[in-house]
Amino acid sequence: MFDKYLIQADSLRNTGPAEAPTGFAFDAKLGYYRGIGLSMIEKLDVSIDGTLLPREAVRFDEGRGPLTLAAMETAYDxxxxxxxxxxxxxxxPGGFPAGEHELSLTEQLRVSYLPFPSINSDTKRVSLGEAADAAA
Structure with missing residues (x-):
């Protein structure tokens, strides 16, 4: 239902030193119609051009500091x-690749009253614009 709103494409930016980025970041929204505890987020899969990036490379920050996906499993508060x-x-390493690429995000959520996981996905064609590069 809310899948097309997950990836906030205009927020894409590289992280780390401008001359040698160590990664990238983007803002996302929840694809579920209610808020959810972080411990109920089972997966956040990020892919570039169909290549799934390692789970260990992904961090999540809702405003209280970044967590690994493993640490989110016990983030009950x-x-x-x-x-x-x-x-x-x-x-x-190297940040988001130069040029236009397909960025995908899949959220798998454990919802207490559903007998199956809630899975939401969004894919957008994105590239780092001049404004995004300047903000990094």
Whole structure:
């Protein structure tokens, strides 16, 4: 339902030193109609051009500091509110590749009253623009 709103394409930026980026980041929204505890987020899969990036490279920050996906499993006191932007940080030597690429995000959520996981995906054609490069 909210899949097309997951990736905030205009937020894409490289992280680390401008001359040698160590990764990239982008803002995302929750694809579920209610807020959810971070411990209920089972997966955040990030792909570039169909290549899944390693789970260990992904960090999540809803505004209280970045967590690994493994640390989120026990983050019982933290929530991602519906409509709120969170930052997805990805360790990726060289940062986001130059040029236009397909960026994908899949969120797999454990919802207490559903007998199956809630899976939401968004894919967008994105590139780092001049404004994004200047903000990095």
């Amino acid at each position: 933290r929530r991602w509110a519906f409509g709120a932007k969170a930052t997805i940080l990805v360790a990726h």
